[in-house]
Amino acid sequence: MTDDLLAIADRVVAMAAPGEQVEAVVVRGTETEIRVHSGDVESLSSAQSQGVGVRVVRDGRQGFAYVGSLDADAIAQTLAEARDNVAFATFDEFAGLAEPDGVAPPVLDLHRDACATFAPDDKVALALELERAVFAADGRITGLESAEYADSLSEAAIATTAGVRSAGRETSCWLATYVMAAEGDDTQTGFGFSVGREPSELDPSTAARDAADRATRMLGATQPASGRFTVVLDPWVTAQLLAVLGHTLDGDSVQKGRSFLADRVGEHVASALLTLVDDPTDARAFTATDVDGEGLAARRNELIVDGVLRGFVHNAHSARRAGTASTGNAVRGFRSTPSVGCLALSLVGGTSDPAAMIAAVDDGVLVQDVAGLHSGVNPVSGDFSTGAEGLRIRNGALAEPVREFTIASTLQRMLRDVVAVGGDHTYLPMNATGVSLAVADVTVSGR
Amino acid sequence: MIDQSVLEEVLGVALRTGGEFAEVYAEDRRSSSAGLDDGRVEELTSGRDRGAGIRVVVGDTTGFAHTADLSESGLVAAATAAAAAARSGGGGTNVVALTRGVVERSYEIDIAPGDVPKARKVELLTRADEMARGVGDAITQVSASYGDTRKHILVANSDGVLVEDDIVRTFFAVSCVATGDTGMQTGRESIGHTVGFELFDMYDIDDLARRAAQRAITKLAARPAPSGQMPVVIGSGGGGVLFHEACGHGLEADLVAKGASVFRDRVGQRVASPGVTVVDDGTMAREWGHIAIDDEGNPAQRNVLIEDGILTDYMWDRLRARKEGRAPSGNGRRQSYQHLPMVRMTNTYLLAGTDDPDSIISSTPKGVYVKHLGGGQVNTATGDFVFGMTEAYMIEDGRITEPLREGNLIGNGPEVLQRIDALGDDFAMGPPGTCGKDGQGVPVGDGVPTLRVSSLTIGGTAA
Numbered sequence: 063m064t065d066d067l068l069a070i071a072d073r074v075v076a077m078a079a080p081g082e083q084v085e086a087v088v089v090r091g092t093e094t095e096i097r098v099h100s101g102d103v104e105s106l107s108s109a110q111s112q113g114v115g116v117r118v119v120r121d122g123r124q125g126f127a128y129v130g131s132l133d134a135d136a137i138a139q140t141l142a143e144a145r146d147n148v149a150f151a152t153f154d155e156f157a158g159l160a161e162p163d164g165v166a167p168p169v170l171d172l173h174r175d176a177c178a179t180f181a182p183d184d185k186v187a188l189a190l191e192l193e194r195a196v197f198a199a200d201g202r203i204t205g206l207e208s209a210e211y212a213d214s215l216s217e218a219a220i221a222t223t224a225g226v227r228s229a230g231r232e233t234s235c236w237l238a239t240y241v242m243a244a245e246g247d248d249t250q251t252g253f254g255f256s257v258g259r260e261p262s263e264l265d266p267s268t269a270a271r272d273a274a275d276r277a278t279r280m281l282g283a284t285q286p287a288s289g290r291f292t293v294v295l296d297p298w299v300t301a302q303l304l305a306v307l308g309h310t311l312d313g314d315s316v317q318k319g320r321s322f323l324a325d326r327v328g329e330h331v332a333s334a335l336l337t338l339v340d341d342p343t344d345a346r347a348f349t350a351t352d353v354d355g356e357g358l359a360a361r362r363n364e365l366i367v368d369g370v371l372r373g374f375v376h377n378a379h380s381a382r383r384a385g386t387a388s389t390g391n392a393v394r395g396f397r398s399t400p401s402v403g404c405l406a407l408s409l410v411g412g413t414s415d416p417a418a419m420i421a422a423v424d425d426g427v428l429v430q431d432v433a434g435l436h437s438g439v440n441p442v443s444g445d446f447s448t449g450a451e452g453l454r455i456r457n458g459a460l461a462e463p464v465r466e467f468t469i470a471s472t473l474q475r476m477l478r479d480v481v482a483v484g485g486d487h488t489y490l491p492m493n494a495t496g497v498s499l500a501v502a503d504v505t506v507s508g509r
Numbered sequence: 510m511i512d513q514s515v516l517e518e519v520l521g522v523a524l525r526t527g528g529e530f531a532e533v534y535a536e537d538r539r540s541s542s543a544g545l546d547d548g549r550v551e552e553l554t555s556g557r558d559r560g561a562g563i564r565v566v567v568g569d570t571t572g573f574a575h576t577a578d579l580s581e582s583g584l585v586a587a588a589t590a591a592a593a594a595a596r597s598g599g600g601g602t603n604v605v606a607l608t609r610g611v612v613e614r615s616y617e618i619d620i621a622p623g624d625v626p627k628a629r630k631v632e633l634l635t636r637a638d639e640m641a642r643g644v645g646d647a648i649t650q651v652s653a654s655y656g657d658t659r660k661h662i663l664v665a666n667s668d669g670v671l672v673e674d675d676i677v678r679t680f681f682a683v684s685c686v687a688t689g690d691t692g693m694q695t696g697r698e699s700i701g702h703t704v705g706f707e708l709f710d711m712y713d714i715d716d717l718a719r720r721a722a723q724r725a726i727t728k729l730a731a732r733p734a735p736s737g738q739m740p741v742v743i744g745s746g747g748g749g750v751l752f753h754e755a756c757g758h759g760l761e762a763d764l765v766a767k768g769a770s771v772f773r774d775r776v777g778q779r780v781a782s783p784g785v786t787v788v789d790d791g792t793m794a795r796e797w798g799h800i801a802i803d804d805e806g807n808p809a810q811r812n813v814l815i816e817d818g819i820l821t822d823y824m825w826d827r828l829r830a831r832k833e834g835r836a837p838s839g840n841g842r843r844q845s846y847q848h849l850p851m852v853r854m855t856n857t858y859l860l861a862g863t864d865d866p867d868s869i870i871s872s873t874p875k876g877v878y879v880k881h882l883g884g885g886q887v888n889t890a891t892g893d894f895v896f897g898m899t900e901a902y903m904i905e906d907g908r909i910t911e912p913l914r915e916g917n918l919i920g921n922g923p924e925v926l927q928r929i930d931a932l933g934d935d936f937a938m939g940p941p942g943t944c945g946k947d948g949q950g951v952p953v954g955d956g957v958p959t960l961r962v963s964s965l966t967i968g969g970t971a972a
Contacts, residue, residue, distance in 0.1 A: 103570045104569065105571040105573060105849060106573065107575075108590055109575045109847060111847060112577060113558075124552045125553060126552050126555075129556070130557065130560065130577055140555075147627070151549075151550050151552050151553065152551075154549055182594075207764070249771075249891060319650045319693075320693070322692060322693065433893075433895045433917075436884050437886070438897045438917030438968060443692060443694050443695060443915065445915045447915070447970075448968070449919045449968070466966065467919065468916070468918075468919050468967075468968025470969055470970045507736030507737055507966055507967060507968050507969065
C-alpha cells in the first residue's frame, strides 16, 4: 500500500529540470488515541494525516517547501515554491542530496498487520483495563490525570534524482498513564507506560504497577539537604541524559563549533565503563528504522568505546563537509530539510545489577525523574542542572523519598564520573534506551 | 473557506448518532521561514497546511476526526468518523442553523508578510549575523531564524456559532556561541508578535543581535551558580515564565477537574502574597499569545486569576465550562486542526507593584538576580516547578556582581506565590514563548515587573 506514496515521489522527481537535483519525501500516517476516565471513554481521536516535502538543489543552493496534502496540484505548487526558494540561499559547496552508497538497509520487522487491524472496541477495552489496573495496584491511588491507548501506522517514501528510492511502513502502539496517589494532604504523581509494535506486546499491569509505585513511593517526600552525592539514575532518566548528549555527537554541531567533543576523537572523554552506540538497526528500539531521512541505510555506529571517543554521526551534507561518508543519520519529517541526529542511542556492555548498584552507595540519591532538561541543560557549554525527585540511599539501602531539589554538574564531568553501568536495558518511547547509571560527585541542591 | 450550507449539513451528520454537541474547526495555514547558520542562509522554506477537525460530544465522551480534504464528501466522512467514535444509543435527525458572528479584532496588520519580497526576509538574517559577529572576536558562531505564519480559521458548531478569523504572527531569533578559555557559552534573543512584517519597525535587529552576542560573551566570565536556598530577584519582562509555571497551568480547569492541581478547591482563598494580581489576557493586541477568538470560537477575554493574592477563578474551555454551567473564558486552544482543543493560557502576566526596581536589588544583601529566564516545567498535582536561568548574576551587599552559569531553579508554586515580598513598578512583557501541554504547542506571552521571591532553591554546583 506504500507503493502509491513512492509513485507520488517518483512523479515529483520526474519533474526535475535539467541541472536540478530534486528530492521528494511523502508520508502518510493513521493514528488513534483513546483516553479513558472513570470507566468511560473521555475522548477517541482517529485521524489520517499526510504530506509531501520537496527539496531542490541547484548550483550549490538549496530551497525547500512542504504541503500537508497528497493532492497533485498542491504538490506541483510545492515543487514550484521550493524551486523559487533556491535563489535566496547562500552558495554552499557541500550542498546536495545523498548519493546511494550501496549499503543495504537492515531487514527489520517494524510493520505488524495485527496493529493495523486491531479493532476500536479492543483498543477501548485495553485502555479501560489499564485504568482498572491502576486503581487495583494500590489503595492510595486517588486519581488519574490520564490513561490512554494510542497507536500509529506510518508510511514513508523517498525518491531523488540522485537515485535514492525507498519506501517503508511501520506500526507502533502504547499504553500510558499518569496517576496521583495521596495520603493525608500529600499528593504525589507517577507515570507508567508500555510500548510495542503490536497490541499483544502491551502489558497494562506493568504500566499500572510502575505508575502506582512511582507515585506511592514519593508519598511523604521532603526537600533534602544540599550536598555532593553519588546519584543512581533510573533508566528513564539515563535515556533523557543520553538524548541531550546526542546533540554533542552530531556532525553538524561539531563542524559548526557547538560541541565540546569536537577535536577530541581518539581521546578518553568518558569513564572506561562507557560504551555508547547509536543503533537504529536494533528492532527492539522504539525508534528503530531501516533507512534514514535521506533514504540511506540505517546502521550501527559506535560513538564512544570504553570511554574513548570514536566519532560522530552524519547526514550527507555534514559528511561531505567533514570529508567522510554519511552514517545514515539524517533526521527529518516532511516539513523540514534533513538535520543530523542520533536515532537510537544505547549504553552497551554494562552488566551491573541495579540492586547491586544501589547497595554499593553509602550516601546518595536514586533519581526516578527529572524536570527542566530543556531549560537547565546546555549541550554547547555542557552546563547541567535539572529538577529531580527520588529516594535517598543510605548505607546501601533505599531510604526516605525526596523532592524539590536539583542535581547539577557538567556533561563533561558526568561522562568521567560514571562509576557503574546497569545491564537493565529498558526500551522507551524515545531515541535512547535506558539503563541504570551511577554517577559520582553530583551536586544536590535542596535545603 | 467552506460554504455555510455545507457546514450545516456536516454538523447534522456529526449529530446523527445522538451527539449533544458537534463542531467543525477548519484551518488554512501558510508559513514561510528562513534560517541562517555558520554564515550561510541555509534555505528558505514555504509551507501550507489545510484541513478540518470535527468533534462530537456525547455525555462525557468526545469523538474526534480530522481530514485534509475540505470538500463536502471529505468533511462528511470525517463527521461520520467522529460521530462513530462518540457513539451513543441515541439517534435521529438534527438540524443545525448557523448564524455568522462578528469577530472584533483589536489590531489589523500593516504589512502582510506574504507581500514582502523573500530577499528582504533573507537580508534580516545576514544583517543579524554581521551585527552579532561585530560584537567581538569571542563570538565564534551565529544562527538566526525568521518565520511568519498566516492562519485562517473557521469554527462552526451545533450551538449555531459560525466565526472566522485571520491570524498573522511574525518571529525572529538570533543565537550566538562565544568561545573563551572557560569553554563555550550561548546567548539567544527572540522577538515575536501577532503582527505582520511591521515587527521590524517595532524592533531594531542590530540591537537584538548585539544583545544575544553580549549575553554569550558575558557568560564566558560566569562562575558556577550557587546551590541551596536564597532570595531571588527576577528582572522586569524576563521572568513571566515563573507565573506560567508556578500557577498558570495549575489554574487550567481541565487539570483542576481531574484533581491534578494544587489549586483545586482554593477559589476565594489566599494563594499569594497581598499585592499579587495575575491575569491571563488573550485580548492584548500584538502580543504573541493574542487571539481575537479562541479555537472554539469564543471571544478572547481578560481574565483575572489571582487578585491581590486571592484566587478568583480558573481558565475554561467550552467542554469544562459546559459541565459547570458557566461561560467559557476564551481559553480553548489547539495546536492545529489535527488536535482537540483544551484549556490553554494566552498572555499571562503579573501586574506591576509600587517598589522602585533598584531598591529591590539594593535591599537584598545576598541573592541571585535573574535577568532572563529560559523555559520551565511544572507538576500541577504537587505544585513543584522548575525554570531555567539563561542570564543571571549574584547579588552581594545589595549590588549586582558576577555573572552565573546556566541552571534551573526549583520551587513549589503555592509556596513561592506566598513568598513574593517585593513588586516593582516597571512591568514589561517578555519574549515570545511556546507552551507545551499533552504534546501540543501554542504561542503564549508573559510579563512581570521586577520582583523578589524571599527564598528559592538555586540548582547550581557551588557551595
